[in-house]
């Protein structure tokens with residue numbers, strides 16, 4: 001499995017950077033010239049209500065969507081000019097359910113092992129390793145459509161680390177999960193980071209999630225990064241005791257009010273599928 | 276070893292084995308589909324209904340008429356390869372729906388965020404459609420034997436038919452994926468598929484020879500890839516039949532069309548997740 005990548009670190013280069021990253025859909029600006037940089041081994045949270053532009057940001061950094069302006073780098077590779085190199089060093093768990101329900105857990109992983117060119121001799125062992133790591137060993141041969149929401153999420157994370165990427169993108173990893181299951185997913189994310197030094201960018205609109213997991217957060221609002229820093233520092237700056245209040249302080253609105261009808265419908269749909 | 280170092284040997288492996296890696300990636304995409312079919316083969320049964328009706332009902336009745344000038348072949352012999360091509364067309368032309376479905380789920384996003392080249396992703400899907408096509412070939416051969424159609428039973432003929440079937444399925448499924456990347460929703464895709472299938476089918480030599488058609492329809496049939504598919508299948512499959520265009524022409528036209536479609540589909544593919 002992973003060896004810790006933080007060990008023997010030389011000159012520290014950001015694992016992840018966004019430089020005036022911008023995406024417009026027609027005349028609508030979904031992501032508005034955002035910049036941030038994430039050091040290796042950090043869990044970085046993009047925090048904001050539905051429609052803030054979090055997923056769009058992830059899609060650009062994972063090379064799924066071309067930026068309208070600005071750029072980004074992942075492990076030093078430019079997301080526009082070196083997109084293939086970027087794809088080799090990232091793992092990605094989309095916001096939606098992305099494990100194939102009509103395949104078993106093992107088969108879901110097998111297909112990706114082959115896509116990522118993991119040599120035949122290592123495939124089986126690697127698959128069983130990531131399944132064990134995510135606590136899914138007994139479920140290897142079960143069709144994913146019989147899985148619970150939490151198990152699906154864990155399988156998706158297992159799939160995303162199959163090729164041992166140094167950088168991981170998790171889009172709303174616990175949306176629609178109940179609190180106990182959410183905590184188990186947090187534990188796994190946390191272990192990936194602390195034991196193996198994986199750099200993780202996750203998006204969330206849950207304040208507890210950001211407080212619990214992230215060393216650094218960027219608060220996004222209507223496509224902009226409003227403020228950026230360690231959760232404790234943000235709270236101190238705002239002179240408040242919770243991240244919720246800090247969010248209100250920096251954006252002038254409550255996180256619960258965010259998003260359009262379409263965003264809400266989409267979030268619920270996702271939640272139902274994960275439920 | 277750091278995860279970063281870990282990722283590099285794979286990258287190097289992929290580069291130095293570019294072609295092998297490419298083939299593996301195509302096969303992986305196709306494999307996913309085949310495994311799904313294996314878990315739930317009901318689709319194969321429902322897919323058998325249409326060709327059975329065409330061959331048994333339509334074929335028998337039209338055969339009685341003895342009005343269609345099919346040369347030395349009986350009408351049923353003439354139409355059997357046409358029905359194979361048709362049922363492969365029907366499956367393939369709606370294949371784009373499956374990538375829209377995978378997009379809606381979020382599965383396709385992960386494929387596209389992987390280092391596999393877009394061409395491999397498209398070709399793998401085309402191959403998967405080919406496998407579905409093969410199941411139709413098996414059904415048609417079975418029916419043909421039951422009702423006594425003069426099929427060539429040589430191993431090369433059968434192999435030829437199977438490969439041509441994959442080729443035909445690849446062409447129309449890739450076309451369907453292109454449409455899917457442009458229209459992006461299931462509903463529109465269904466509509467377009469329905470609008471396209473019948474004209475493609477009737478403007479071809481599938482159930483009557485080109486000679487029967489008015490000149491304008493002949494002109495359309497001659498630019499319809501399905502005509503070349505049917506012509507090739509008929510020559511390979513039926514005892515005593517001959518290719519109207521020439522097997523070389525059939526193959527060249529279809530391979531050229533497929534190459535162009537794959538190229539276009541690979542360019543458009545990322546659009547579906549945008």
Ligand SMILES: Nc1ncnc2c1ncn2[C@@H]1O[C@H](COP(=O)(O)OP(=O)(O)O)[C@@H](O)[C@H]1O
Nearest residue numbers: 025030048049050051052053054055056057549
């Ligand atoms: N493909 C698209 N076309 C048009 N608008 C889009 C598209 N994708 C996202 N948007 C819009 O961009 C905004 C940000 O979306 P998104 O990045 O998904 O937000 P978040 O992930 O923070 O909820 C939303 O208003 C959304 O409707």
Ligand SMILES: [Mg+2]
Nearest residue numbers: 054055095172
């Ligand atoms: Mg989102």
